Amino acid sequence: MGPWRLPLLVAALAGCLLPARGCVMCDPNVVEALKSLETDYLPGHLEAKHHENVMERVKQAVEAFKDLPIDEDSYMGVVDEATLQKAAWSLLKDLKRIMDSDVKGELFVKELFWTLHLAKDNFASYAAQFQKAGLMLQPLIWCSTCQKQVHSCRKSSNCGERKVKVHQMEDMILDCELNWHKISQGLTDYSFYRVWGNNSETLMSKGKEPTLTKTMVRPKDAGTYRCELGSVQSSPATIIYFHVTVLPKRIVEEIPSPNTETKDEVALGEVTLDRPQTATTLQSQSPKPEKVLRSRLVGLLIWGFVVLIASVATV
Known part of the structure; x- marks a missing residue:
């Protein structure tokens, strides 16, 4: 060729x-x-x-x-x-x-x-x-023609349900954003509703933020919430239901820091004054019986040696 x-x-x-x-x-x-x-x-x-x-x-x-x-x-x-x-x-x-x-x-x-x-x-x-x-x-x-047009992916707007558990006096965060929201066109606002038992709803927030945050929740905050993402068309783009359960307040056990001194701990080189002494402390400070007996025997030997020298000198 x-x-x-x-x-x-x-x-x-x-x-x-x-x-x-x-x-x-x-x-x-x-x-x-x-x-x-x-x-x-x-x-x-x-x-x-x-x-x-x-x-x-x-x-x-x-x-x-x-x-x-x-x-x-x-x-x-x-x-x-x-x-x-x-x-x-x-x-x-x-x-x-x-x-x-x-x-x-x-x-x-x-x-x-x-x-x-x-x-x-x-x-x-x-x-x-x-x-x-x-x-x-x-x-x-x-792909067949390389033409670009606005396409509507018509699928069910009901995007399922979410179960949310939060402890009392902590923050509840409901996230309505899906991974395709940022690349989609024609979307408007996120609306969050509180759903009541008689099927009535109360609007809690509306805007561009995809999350609803409620601080220091209480047992009365448990229940069903609904999120709706609006679109320029007549029907919403996304609907998500949240079923919130409020658990008892979290119990946190306080553990002393290893660097924190307790009553029975004294830093190296420190001297304590007027510290009450317990029986255990007194016992640890008293001399052991073996040491007492040894000191007495040494004393007797010394006195015997002195007496012996004095007798020889007298004779």
Whole structure:
């Protein structure tokens, strides 16, 4: 294959990928990286007769990115911008690693297609990171056309129930935020309600903060609470119920610090005055019987020796 056909092959590759895209090809940096691989790297690292076949297989591998099973809980043929950027960056990093390694020939081909295989698996894991419940409004990119539109993920707005246990006189924190809230569009305010037994509700707070905090709770604070995240549409985006149980006050046992002196402890070198002495203390301070007997025997020996000298002197 002559050098004049290389630009045409690159253009044909890009043209073939545009209709199907495979999502990662929606990122212009990926298109540029594949062009660089074709024009800058292949001529010096692979025989010319293999260029066309390799690039055709690359085209098919990238197109296969979109051939993921459609599942409403994971991949729906669309991705958000953050997912696209993450998948594209991962692929670009691996392509750069191959080109920097200067690998050639058959080893280069194996490394390239193994990298594309791993990149597809990474893309599948990234694309599965959608919310499991709630109404999400988000700008998404259609993998088939690379068009970006605001997409409504219509799932049940009831996001389940939470059981919360808190001790009396401690703080109760109810968190209504889900991991997809920050990337969604068209959301308004968080509203927290106290739900009563007769199905009536009392609004406790409303605003941008996703948490409700109540300090020093008492037994009367136990019960059911409801959080609702509003949206620009008629229905809320998220509803969560909290069932709060107030436990008895926590009993904390005070343990003296090891650095704190007690009544029976005195720092080294200190002298205590007017300290009451217990029987144990007096007993520890009194001499032992063995020492008393020994001192008496020594005294008798000394007096006997004195008497003996005095008798000799008299004679």
